[in-house]
Amino acid sequence: HKAKVEAMTLDLALLRSVQHFAQAFKAKHASLHVLVCNAGVFALPWSLTKDGLETTFQVNHLGHFYLVQLLQDVLCRSAPARVVVVSSESHRFTDINDSSGKLDFSRLSPSKNDYWAMLAYNRSKLCNILFSNELHRRLSPRGVTSNAVHPGNMFYSSLHRNWWVYTLLFTLGRPFTKSM
Template identity: 75%
Template sequence: MAALKYAGLDDTDSEDELPPGWEERSTKDGWVYYANHLDEKTQWEHPKTGKRKRIAGDLPYGWEQETDENGQIYFVDHLNKRTTYLDPRLAFTVEDQPGKMNTRQKYDGNTTAMDILQGCDLSLKVVIITGANSGIGFETARSLALHGAHVIMACRNLQKANEARRQILDEWHKAKIEVMSLDLASLHSVKSFADAFRSKNLPLHVLICNGAIFGAPWQLTEDNLEMTFQVNHLGHFYLVSLLQDVLRHSVPSRVVVVSSESHRFTDIKDSSGKLDLNLLSPSKKDYWAMLAYNRSKLCNVLFSKELNRRLSPYGVTSNALHPGNMMYSSIHRSWWGYTLLFALVRPFTKSMSGDERNVIG
């Protein structure tokens, strides 16, 4: 079919976005075609770009292809218990250009972790996630496990972690996911976790430093260090140090440090320009929860940057990330004031699974 040229096609935000009245479909053998409901015609070429596309990759985990009584192919999403006639791989098509593979991925504010991982086979990967029983950590563990990764949930509260594990296994009983004890507020616990993981003789392809506290009152840990700084930074620093040789023997591997844009609103120097050692154990009168959090997040970024400089020549990369301003998680639970504030903005935030679509920005 020849590409139709419409001088009056409505402008859209993306060259791949279809004009009003058009629908993207796929054939049984994986070719993409376009239906024009206004003119009741179909064509192989995209109505704006004139390019042909085909489906790329296997179906995501939890999906199966079936055929109805009329011979029409439909797709079953066992994880979310729904069916559709639209191929879930339509968001991951490749242009039909001989000798050139150009995967076009469509992400926006509503994109979920499951969308990002669509088509990925992680069955040979081992991943450790700290603080994986709730919030961002849980959704990360869930998404990676449902795509085949062997996920280790490193958590302080084993009861909540095991409940989170059961939720994931309810979605897919073949998920490889286990719980191990890790309390970032105890350097002894961090050492015990690292030793226990080593005893499994597993590789380590991804270490996600996600566990954190926010708005916590002044408190010193058993190591006589300030709680927020140890949990958010020092505990992870020590964990990575203990496991860096495992990471180096598992290349390509990576460390992901969950930081925050809050790192921009502080520094770690005193009035004379020297490193402020009050980071480690500030006095109660000098303590401010928000400042402690911001400083710990700044140290996350600096640590990740230096770690990448040192280990990337050996095949281990490190990146720090900001998870988003409008994500709703349980990180505010340390103080009722922040809980109230988060409750007020709840209608304008995005949930961890991306089920809610009222996202600002």
Template identity: 60%
Template sequence: MHQGSLETDSEDEIPPAWEERVTFEGKVYYANHETKATQWTHPTTGKKKEVKGELPYGWERKITDEGVVFFIDHVHEKTTYTDPRLAFAEEKKDPIIGFRQKYDGSSTALSVLQGRDLSDQYVIVTGANSGIGYETVRSLSKHGASVVLACRDMVKANDCVKDIQKENPMAKVEAMFLDLAKLSTVKKFAENYLAKDRPLNVLILNAGVFGLPYSKTDDGLETTFQVNHLAQFYLTQLLTELLIKSSPSRVIVVSSESHRFTDLNRNNINTSKLSPSYAQYSDLKAYNLSKICNVAFSMELNRRLRSRNVTSLSLHPGNMMSTSLQRNWWLYRLLFTLVRPFTKSMQQGAATTVLCAASKELEGIGGLYFNNCYRCPASEAACDPVLADKLWTLSENMLEDCLSHAPS
């Protein structure tokens, strides 16, 4: 095989001993034959580059039994290890820098989706029988997406399906049972969805509880932590291979600005802090802690799966909106009622979720946190990869412990 580099019209000359190469995914990297080192940035300009699009006419990509990629030019009867698209490599810019803020806190989910055709998208939304979840399903289905409402209350969920189909007879929506307070139903839901033999392009983890008095689930964990984080972490794990198979795909995690108001960090995270006892419990602290778990989990999920074309984003939907979240204590219901005239509608609340789930500008982009339809920094702790990795390991261990003690 001919191993020489193709000539390019690039202004960036490669210094002696360096070679320009490209990964299977199209990312350009540079190899130094003297030091045996590789790097993503051009050794002279510091730029990052990528190749896109199809191979030129007459070219074919092949892979040897050892996994080595090579290219055949059938027109000129040449073979090379060098991707011919390198001749047209483009500078890779941070995609989020070019992300224009078209929408804000007053935008609605339907305005965000204007002009989008989602007829090839398969979506699951947890906690979808009311509030933001319902508006998320309604909006996505209006644009052709096939959506599953993953809900505990099947009466309400089926009523939602009827309402959506009454408004839009073409809507492809269905309800499936999922009770996040029971890990056995999470497994059963995943099995039932996988049995349908359909893709999964977007998984929206929207369900959540707030203001609960202290209680434990049947799995022996504090309820807010299990429902808001651990059960949805488990659901994602069970559906990960399908997400990869359906890629490009996205996981969208609905968190809250409340994630900033917790002392969870890499030094104090442990199982008793995540799932506290009655004596240690505070409903607001438990909620805030579950919300930083949401963001940290989304960041870590993106780090682990982005190379397999699965990305993850987290978001804050809006402040103190009148959803069913506050149903568990009269004081919260009163407070939310008083501020209702000054907060977002459900359509506005669903806008950021829908943007993260369906925006073309966010294709291939993950590991970010959004508020009011735009990227904003998450808390320092939520972005700490050490904390996120520890949370991931603890979550797996807690799941393993619960599942090993579950009745057969």
């Protein structure tokens, strides 16, 4: 039994690209046993995608969410299957509820005036964890598991390249944290 890995590209900042990817995947493949949702951006200046959503939220969370929804039937047919959602410990430093405890959707895709890059990243990663947990709850009876993982601090990645302050913080924090 030989494992086969194939790379296909898509643009998570464009929901139509995600949809086309899922259609192309389904046309080529009858099964999918592992789906790793790993793409992410960090410390971007505020911008909207062509879909009208804040870029960090769409790339880090919504694009993956949409992809999994589009491929859910293939995952279930392929059981046992697994979805791995790469998140971050930074999810602990935010919330997405308003003062009454209700989900505040405006925090997920904030306006330019309400945007702070670090909070946008943290909120997207909190959404990843909430999604992974709910996906597991719904699909594990059908043989599809979902796990959210924190890969450690990615000092050697280019995630922090967009702002010198983050580069400084990564450098100063390095002796005190584990990294991959």
